[in-house]
């Protein structure tokens with residue numbers, strides 16, 4: 001079969017003028033205007049016409065232009081690591097899937113997808129597996145992300161519906177953020193909340209075991225004990241009932257099960273003292289939270305991974321939905337429960353049925369639903385029941401039951417629990433296909449039989465749905481590099497090769513979208529709320545021009561739907577919502593014995609997951625340059641750890657070496673480590689390897705926030721850095737972290753070896769032995785070696801007993817010089833710029849590269865507000881992501897003064 005000329009590659013960039021598209025990252029779904037520069041890059045600006053962000057972007061969105069380089073991308077298909085043609089690669093995928101299915105049955109085949117795929121990609125993948133291969137073994141990284149919310153919504157509402165919209169955050173008088181580091185993970189929504197605070201005096205409560213930047217800037221922070229959110233919300237339910245805050249009319253007409261739920265809540269949270277004790281919060285703080293919530297009709301409760309990623313995740317979700325139902329505060333202006341989705345298309349994946357326990361278009365596996373979807377697809381081999389959820393699916397891979405797997409747009413070798421075991425499991429497969437954009441995806445690409453290069457953000461064409469059910473277009477403005485092609489096309493080509501030419505004969509994303517919209521309306525008659533029948537006959541032109549719109553949008557509707565359920569109309573057969581009785585909260589695995597601490601994992605402000613894209617940006621690198629573990633001072637004392645020192649963190653599943661940050665913002669007994677670094681960006685710091693395989697019993701979502709763990713000091717004798725123009729492969733034995741800088745990269749490292757021997761080993765590794773630029777000062781333990789090419793710095797290695805921030809800053813600066821003169825060479829070996837050393841502190845504002853010391857100087861010179869700091873050094877005046885941190889620095893420096 002010939003694949004013909006590529007419609008995705010044209011000699012000229014696809015567009016010259018500004019193209020309206022949607023940000024590649026989080027579920028806020030901000031509108032972006034990208035203006036290609038004609039040289040493969042693009043200027044990025046917020047889209048003032050997009051209702052999600054109204055022109056704002058956070059620091060990650062603003063830096064999208066720094067991630068467009070095609071170096072480091074996959075350019076060609078490959079079989080067993082050898083470049084091949086698309087024809088051969090696609091034939092090999094079809095053959096790999098066919099053989100496994102014929103020899104072992106369809107359930108020996110699986111797809112593992114991602115909330116970063118577009119709806120059109122997702123739709124055809126789900127259709128191919130559930131209708132044509134005949135298995136429901138198609139799951140997604142959304143299982144690690146939103147599954148508990150999906151399950152909670154379904155239990156309470158009868159369907160997976162987010163009842164509210166972003167305007168409710170502008171119109172609320174109280175916003176409760178549960179298990180959400182909104183300031184860092186949904187920054188543009190956080191800015192909307194901050195604006196409501198400034199404008200209408202909205203209050204903010206943060207519920208998080210850690211004092212995050214979000215919690216630090218809230219009016220009230222409840223440092224809830226890990227996993228105990230359900231107790232807090234059970235008490236709230238009881239007090240809503242006892243203090244006259246029930247909406248009796250709403251409860252009577254639109255809900256069922258309040259009495260049982262109340263009885264259950266009274267058992268879980270019998271009184272305030274017991275609640276405060278179980279939640280580990282002060283009684284006065286608890287009382288304030290209860291008072292504020294009960295007294296404020298316009299209240300939005302936002303929740304994210306501190307809720308979802310728990311062994312009690314679905315129960316936590318329902319405990320939150322219960323209080324909103326009881327008070328009738330749902331789907332009304334300024335009030336409702338609000339799941340903040342993680343990935344840009346977490347919602348789209350749910351709409352097409354990307355999860356193994358859903359079919360398509362919000363249908364499940366009831367016989368009439370299987371029949372309906374089967375007739376619509378004219379599918380020969382419909383899956384008859386649920387497939388395996390991600391963790392169970394990969395356990396089946398481990399047992400050798402899954403023989404052929406296709407992974408698209410996610411890295412299970414990094415992000416699944418027990419990541420080391422997952423790496424071994426992938427090697428057991430008879431056949432593994434991987435669709436990826438990046439050539440640096442460790443643990444996955446090396447295990448693949450076939451690697452398929454995908455088109456990336458900026459090259460892809462389709463739709464995504466954000467947290468408020470708003471469908472927006474992602475539009476291409478660059479041609480994909482080499483022979484990279486969109487995911488939907490890859491899937492359709494494999495579908496055709498499996499003999500289903502008619503079912504996968506889509507020529508463009510608009511064709512797929514129309515079918516998806518038509519299925520949502522097919523035999524619907526109002527029985528399914530997910531209905532976008534109004535878009536089923538959309539023309540190609542109208543699809544290209546589609547303005548952001550919120551579903552439901554049934555046939556005949558003239559506008560989308562911002563809110564649902566304000567007047568009832570739930571999706572259960574009787575139209576009523578259900579109060580759910582959560583189990584009494586308790587941790588799935590208690591810290592004890594050899595693993596006395598609770599490891600909590602999550603995100604930092606300027607990186608996205610495995611960093612395959614954000615890691616390319618020098619501007620984003622400086623905020624958190626290396627992996628770390630946060631420890632409370634009491635635990636630091638207990639385990640002999642020092643701030644700035646190093647520790648080994650271990651669980652029965654893995655072990656990492658991390659820098660220690662001692663902070664009172666941790667709860668005693670809990671430690672926190674970010675998830676972002678893999679072997680592509682670091683050494684000996686893959687936190688995913690530590691996480692246990694425990695899942696929520698209802699949703700199957702992993703419990704990645706509460707893992708019993710041990711910590712002990714790790715003695716480091718040498719630290720240093722490598723500054724290099726080109727990416728340097730690093731030895732697996734070295735604890736290190738990479739960071740993009742202008743003109744090259746930095747690798748910082750730490751080691752238990754003494755500086756001299758370590759320096760020798762690394763000089764050897766980097767081929768710097770013979771370099772004339774070599775300086776050794778054994779008495780001080782300081783060693784340097786460098787190589788120049790055409791008078792420019794190529795590689796510089798610096799090793800010593802301590803980290804040398806000032807030396808590093810200067811070395812980075814040298815990388816941007818076109819010519820290194822003789823005088824400068826002397827200073828290279830001395831390791832610092834002429835003049836006294838200068839430590840500028842960590843970067844706070846990524847947009848303008850403003851470091852901590854510069855902000856502290858402003859305070860010393862009289863700045864008393866975030867605005868004044870902005871006026872003086874521009875920090876915080878662009879995307880605003882760093883404003884909470886500037887405020888924190890202001891407060892700290894003023895109280896110190």
Ligand SMILES: Nc1nc2c(c(=O)[nH]1)N[C@H]1C(S)=C(S)[C@@H](COP(=O)(O)OP(=O)(O)OC[C@H]3O[C@@H](n4cnc5c(=O)[nH]c(N)nc54)[C@H](O)[C@@H]3O)O[C@H]1N2
Pocket residue numbers: 026027060145178179180181182184185186207208209210212224225226227228229304305306307310341342343600601602603604605606607608609705706
């Ligand atoms: N900068 C950045 N932004 C992102 C992403 C990113 O990688 N980087 N990823 C996106 C994605 S896919 C997602 S899913 C979202 C995630 O967004 P968030 O959920 O906000 O991020 P996390 O850091 O995973 O976890 C949130 C908080 O849950 C807290 N937590 C842990 N255990 C508990 C508990 O028992 N109860 C409560 N109440 N809180 C608890 C943690 O301390 C943490 O601060 O972010 C999205 N946005």
Ligand SMILES: Nc1nc2c(c(=O)[nH]1)N[C@H]1C(S)=C(S)[C@@H](COP(=O)(O)OP(=O)(O)OC[C@H]3O[C@@H](n4cnc5c(=O)[nH]c(N)nc54)[C@H](O)[C@@H]3O)O[C@H]1N2
Pocket residue numbers: 114116117141142144145146305309342343408409410411412414415416417435436437438441454455456457460487601602603608609610611612613675687688691704
């Ligand atoms: N311990 C712990 N583990 C976690 C979490 C946690 O908080 N703690 N969070 C979980 C959550 S919420 C999430 S969402 C996951 C995220 O985990 P992953 O999904 O594994 O992380 P990403 O780095 O986003 O992976 C996306 C991959 O797709 C590639 N890619 C990007 N665009 C495209 C494209 O258009 N097509 C294709 N084919 N490939 C593309 C990227 O290069 C990258 O390798 O991690 C989960 N794992």
Ligand code: SF4
Pocket residue numbers: 023024025026027028029030053056057058059060061062186187188189
């Ligand atoms: S908040 Fe930031 S990362 Fe999220 S969509 Fe908006 S610009 Fe992108």
Ligand SMILES: [Mo]
Pocket residue numbers: 144145146342343
């Ligand atoms: Mo996520």
